[in-house]
Amino acid sequence: MKKFWGWFFVIVLIVLAAFIYWKYFFTYSEGYRAGLLQKFSKKGTIFKTYEGEMILSSVHSRADIAIASEKFLFSVTDEKVATSLDQMQGQYVVIHYMEKNGVLPWVGETTYIVDSVRVADNNPYRSDPPVN
Numbered sequence: 001m002k003k004f005w006g007w008f009f010v011i012v013l014i015v016l017a018a019f020i021y022w023k024y025f026f027t028y029s030e031g032y033r034a035g036l037l038q039k040f041s042k043k044g045t046i047f048k049t050y051e052g053e054m055i056l057s058s059v060h061s062r063a064d065i066a067i068a069s070e071k072f073l074f075s076v077t078d079e080k081v082a083t084s085l086d087q088m089q090g091q092y093v094v095i096h097y098m099e100k101n102g103v104l105p106w107v108g109e110t111t112y113i114v115d116s117v118r119v120a121d122n123n124p125y126r127s128d129p130p131v132n
Contacts, residue, residue: 022101023100023101023102024100024101024102024103024104024107025100026100026101027098027099027100028099028100028101028111029098029099030096030097030098030099031096031097032094032095032096032097033054033056033072033094033095033097034056034092034093034094034095034120035054035055035056035057035072035092035093036054036055036057036090036091036092036093037052037053037054037085037088037089037090037091037092037093038053038054038055038071038089038090039052039053039089040052040053040082040085040086040088040089042082044109046105047105047106049075049076049077049106049107049108049109050075050076050077050082050085050108051073051074051075051076051108051109051110052073052074052075052076052085052114053071053072053073053074054071054072054074054093054095055069055070055071055072056069056070056071056072057069072112073109073110073112074095074097074108074110074112074113074114075103075107075108075109075110075112075113075114076108076113076114077107077108077113077115078115081114081115081116081117084117085114085117088117088119091119091120092119092120093117093118093119093120094117094118094119094120095114095116095117096114096115096116096117097112097113097114097115098112098113098115099111099112099113100113
């Protein structure tokens with residue numbers, strides 16, 4: 001009976017460790033998103049995390065106003081990326097994100113974790129002078 005409970009305990013630990021890895025550390029998907037960086041801040045009551053908000057637009061009007069848009073909420077864990085994003089507020093940026101299955105309170109509020117950012121080359125919000 002001791003052998004059974006020993007193996008049972010080991011199997012439960014392995015299953016629990018696999019579940020925790022899958023839920024909080026496994027990258028479910030990753031990709032790029034481009035949009036207008038509307039908000040970026042460090043917030044939280046107990047755990048201070050970097051949180052951001054981008055406007056993703058699919059349709060633009062002639063007045064460079066986004067018509068059909070959605071918000072993309074994300075978290076940042078890297079201080080260098082957070083500093084870059086803080087300086088890019090109000091600009092059209094491209095971010096690389098990793099989506100996790102779950103979130104730990106000290107990592108962020110969202111399942112989308114951003115690990116790099118750059119200013120976009122093709123900014124639909126920029127009003128360049130017309131070419132004659």
